[in-house]
Amino acid sequence: EVIDFLEDLGAKALPFAKRDMVELREYAGARLGLHDVQAWDLAFVSEHLRTERYAFSDQEVKQYFPEPKVLEGMFRVVESIYGLHIQPDTAETWDPSVRFFRITNADGALVGQFYIDLHARDTKRGGAWMDEAIQHRRIRGHLQTPVAYLVCNFPSPVGDKPALLRHDDVITLFHEFGHGLHHLLTRVDYSQASGIRGVEWDAVELPSQFMENFCWEWEVLRHMTAHVDTGAPLPRELFEKMVAAKNFQSGMQMVRQLEFALFDMHLHFDFDPAQKTPLQLLDEIRDRVAVVKPPAYNRFPSSFSHIFAGGYSAGYYSYKWAEVLSADAYSMFEEAARASGAGVLDAAVGERFREEILAVGGSRPAIDSFRAFRGREPQVDALLRHNGMVTAA
Numbered sequence: 001e002v003i004d005f006l007e008d009l010g011a012k013a014l015p016f017a018k019r020d021m022v023e024l025r026e027y028a029g030a031r032l033g034l035h036d037v038q039a040w041d042l043a044f045v046s047e048h049l050r051t052e053r054y055a056f057s058d059q060e061v062k063q064y065f066p067e068p069k070v071l072e073g074m075f076r077v078v079e080s081i082y083g084l085h086i087q088p089d090t091a092e093t094w095d096p097s098v099r100f101f102r103i104t105n106a107d108g109a110l111v112g113q114f115y116i117d118l119h120a121r122d123t124k125r126g127g128a129w130m131d132e133a134i135q136h137r138r139i140r141g142h143l144q145t146p147v148a149y150l151v152c153n154f155p156s157p158v159g160d161k162p163a164l165l166r167h168d169d170v171i172t173l174f175h176e177f178g179h180g181l182h183h184l185l186t187r188v189d190y191s192q193a194s195g196i197r198g199v200e201w202d203a204v205e206l207p208s209q210f211m212e213n214f215c216w217e218w219e220v221l222r223h224m225t226a227h228v229d230t231g232a233p234l235p236r237e238l239f240e241k242m243v244a245a246k247n248f249q250s251g252m253q254m255v256r257q258l259e260f261a262l263f264d265m266h267l268h269f270d271f272d273p274a275q276k277t278p279l280q281l282l283d284e285i286r287d288r289v290a291v292v293k294p295p296a297y298n299r300f301p302s303s304f305s306h307i308f309a310g311g312y313s314a315g316y317y318s319y320k321w322a323e324v325l326s327a328d329a330y331s332m333f334e335e336a337a338r339a340s341g342a343g344v345l346d347a348a349v350g351e352r353f354r355e356e357i358l359a360v361g362g363s364r365p366a367i368d369s370f371r372a373f374r375g376r377e378p379q380v381d382a383l384l385r386h387n388g389m390v391t392a393a
Helices: 001-030 039-053 058-062 066-082 168-185 205-214 236-246 250-269 278-289 317-340 347-358 366-374 379-384
Strands: 085-088 099-104 111-119 130-135 137-139 142-143 147-154
Touching: 001 039, 001 250, 001 278, 001 317, 039 236, 058 137, 058 168, 066 085, 066 347, 099 147, 111 168, 130 168, 147 168, 168 205, 205 317, 205 347, 236 278, 250 278, 250 317, 317 347, 317 379, 347 366
Parallel strands: 111 147
Antiparallel strands: 085 099, 099 111, 130 147, 137 142
16 A cells, blocks of 8 residues: 555656756756756756745845744644634743743633743754653543643844744744644543554654644745844745745655655565665666666665664655645645635634544544544645646646
C-alpha cells in the first residue's frame, strides 16, 4: 500500500519536476552561460533563479512579524476554530523569558496549560520541539489536566524592540503549537493513549503540519502582522511573492523525497542482496522518479542517516503521508470557506477536527480518526494543489 501510494504520487509529480528542470536548464544557459548543468550546479543555479524571480528577503519580511503580534495571531486562530480561550498564567519558570499560559473552554473549564520558551540562549539545546510536562489522565477518580513545553530558538528582543521572526520561524511556531494542541486537547483518560501517545509514526505529524497551512492564508496573516516601526500589516504584494516562492521547484523537491522513500521501503521490503546492491536498487528507482542524477561515484546510501541511524527504517514515507493527511484535512476548511464566504477559520469544521483527530489521541487507529473527520479515504489532490502542482485548464 505504501509503495502504491509513493508510485502514484510520483507519477503525478514527475511532469512538474521535469518542467522545473527544463526551466532551470534554460535559465542557466540564457543567464549564466552554463549549458551543461550537472547535479553539483543545481543549488547555485536555483539560488540565482529564485533571487531574480522573487525579489524579497527574509530581512524585509521579518519586519512585519514582531513576536507579540505573531503570538496574538496564532492564539486567535486556535480560539476561533476550537472555541477556546488562551490567557497568560503564572508558574515558576527556568528563565525570565519563558512564559506560561492556560487554555480554557468557553465555559471557563481548564483544558490545559503550556510553557513557551522561544528565545535562543547559550546553554539551550538547538532546534524546536514540543514535549510533555504533565499528561492528561485520570488517577483515582481525579482528572489531571495536561501541561506542555513549546520550545524554539528564535532571536531575542533587542533593546526596546520586540523579537522579529522570519516567516519560516512563524511556520515552526505554528507547527510546534499543533503538536502541543494534540497533547493538550485530548479527552482520553488513559496514559498510553492520551494525547500524542500511541499515535502511529506516520500520522503523529498530522496536527502539526495541519497548523502550518494557516501561515499561508492572507486572512490570517493580515491580522497577525504589523511592521515593527509603522504598524502597517504585511503588504498583499509581498504576500503573493512569498506564496509564489513557496512553490518554487516544488516538483523537484517532491520527487527527491519520493526517491528516498521508495529506496527505503524497497530496501526493507523486497530487496534481495543476491540480485543487486543497494546502490543498484537506488539507481533503478532514480530511473523511474528522479530528474536529477548524481555522478556515478556518489554513494548516497552510505550517508542516509535517517534510515540507518535515525529510526526511520521503512518509515521515511511518513513525511509525505503526513503531508497528504494534513493537506487533505485542511482542504475541508477551504471547502467550508468557499461555501460560506466567511474564511477558513470555520468553528464547525474546527470542532469536528478537535473531536475526531485531536481529542481521541491514540485511542483508535489514526486512519479511522481521519475517516471520521473527512468522511472518506485520504486523497493527494490537496497536497498537489498546495504545492502549485495543478494543470491549467
